[in-house]
Amino acid sequence: MLQDLKKIFALDNPARLLYHKVRAIIANYYYGFPSKNMTIIWVTWTNGKTTTCNIIAKWLRWTWKKVFMFSTVNIIIGDKEYQNDTKMTSPDVFELQRLLKIAQKEWCEIAIIETASHGIKMNRIWGLEYDIAVLTNITQDHLDLHRTMKDYVNTKLQLFKRLITYKRKPGIKKTAIININSEYSDLFMAETFDSIYTYGAWKNANLEAKNIKNSGLITKFEVTVPSDKIIVETKLIWDFNIQNILAAIWVFISLWIKWEEITKIIKLINWVPGRMETIENNDWFEVIVDYAHTPDALEKVLETIRWFTSVARIITVFWATWDRDRTKRPIMWEIVSRLSNVVILTQDDDYSEKIEQIMKDVLPWIERKQWDNFWIIPTRREAIQTALLMANKWDVVLVAWKWDEHVMVTNNWIVKWNDKEVITEILKWIDDNKIV
DSSP, rough: OHHHHHHHHHTTTTHHHHHHHHHHHHHHHHHHGGGOOOOOOOOSSSSSSHHHHHHHHHHHHHTTTTTTEEOOSEEETTEEEEOOOSSOOOOHHHHHHHHHHHHHHHOOOOEEHHHHHHHHHHHTTTOOOEEEEEEEOSSSHHHHHHHHHHHHHHHHHHHHHTTTOOOOOOOOOOEEEETTSSSTHHHHHHSSEEEEEEEETTTTSSSEEEEEEEEETTEEEEETTEEEEEEEEEOHHHHHHHHHHHHHHHHHHTTTTOOOHHHHTTOOOOOOTTTTTEOOOOOEEEEEEOOSSSSHHHHHHHHHHOOOOOOEEEEEEEOOOSSSSSSGGHHHHHHHHHHHHHEOOOOOOOOOOOOOHHHHGGGGGOOOOTTTEEEEESHHHHHHHHHHHHHHHTOOOEEEOOOOEEEESSSSEEOOOHHHHHHHHHHHHHHHHOOO
16 A cells, blocks of 8 residues: 555655655654764765765764764664665665664764655654765756755755754754865855865865875875875875765864874775776786666766776676666766777666666667667666676776665565676686686
8 A cells, every 4th residue: 555655645745744844853752863963964966975975984983983874785783784685875764763772872972874855755854953065066966856956056045044043962063075076066065164165186175185196006196285185095096085084084084083094094995896996816907896787877987997008898788777867867868878899788777667667768868779789688687698798808897886786676575686796606607617
C-alpha cells in the first residue's frame, strides 16, 4: 500500500513533505535530540561531498577526536567504521537519529554529515543544529525531485540560511565554507554568518592552491594564509581532490586545529573508497572505479584519465541509475561517447524501469552503432569481464557509477554486489586461464 501511495503523491507533494516532517519531529523526540551536544558539520552540494567528509573525519580521528560520520559510502562511529548499504546519502530520519544516539553514547564530540538535497527537502535533517556548513560545488542532479535547477539551488541555500538561526555552542562560530568557483557561490556568500571562508582557484579566494605539481602518486601545492605560506603534500592526486582538501583545511581552522598538525595529517590520507580508486592487476593496463554519477563528475574523471600521457585507450563501463533524473542521461551518454574510445553500456540499479525503456533513452544519444567500439551488455558482470578481456597494454578501464556500493537493486530484488570485488575476481580468473 505504501508503494501505491508513493506513486500517487509526487516527491515534492506538500502532503508527502509534511509526512516526512512529522516523522522527523517524532524521531528527534524519541531519541532525545542526541546531536545537541555535538559540533555538527554539514557537507553539501553535487560532487565531492563524500570525499570531503572522509578527509575531515579521518583527519579528526588522527587528532584523537571521537567523531561520527555519515556519508554515501561509509559510516564512522568513534573507533569503528561500517559500509553504508542503505543506498542513501541522507538516511531515513529514524536511522540517522538512532546512529547519532549510538555516537552520543560513544562520546563522539563532532558529527560530519553528508547532506543531499533529498535530505533537506524531505526534512531528514530536521532537529540537527549544525555549526559549520561546507559548499563543495553545484552541477545538475536530482531534477526528478526538484524539477528545476532554481529549486535545487534554493533547497541547498536553505541549509545556509538556517545556520545562523541555531544556538551557538561554546567555542564554535557559525561558519560557512564555500567553493568560490561554484557557479552559484554569490548566492551563498550573500547570507550572514559569524565567519565565511572561501576556497578555489581564483585569486580572490581566501584559500587558494598555487604551484600545483602532480608527480606520479604525489601531488604538491602551496597554500597561502594571512600569516604564512605552507607546502601541502598529499597522496590524493588530481585537481578535484585539491578542492576537497582546501575545504577540509578550512574546517580544521574553524575547529582551532594548528597548521603544524594539519600539514602532517594531510600526508597520511591516500584514498577514499570508490573515488578514482585503482584496482591492482598483473597486466600493463589500469583499472579504475569511480562514482561519477553526474555529468560534471563524469567529464572530470574522463578528462583526468585522458590527461595520462601513457594512455592508449579508455574503455568505459557505464550505465545510470533508473527511476531518477532522466534529463541528465543524454548529457552523460554524450560525454561518455565523446571522451571514451570504447563504451560498454550495462545495468546498474534498475529499480522499476525495464531494459526496453532504458534502451529507448540511450540509443538516440550514442552516435556510434553497436559493434563500432560500442556494446550493450545488460549483465554487469559480463560487461566488466568483456572490458577487462579486451584491455591491452597502456589501456585504462573505467568502471563508473557504482563505486563502493555493496548491493544492486534489480527489477525484482536486491542482490549483493561490489564492483571492486567483482573486478578482482575476474582479474584472478583471467590470470589463472592465461596461456603461457
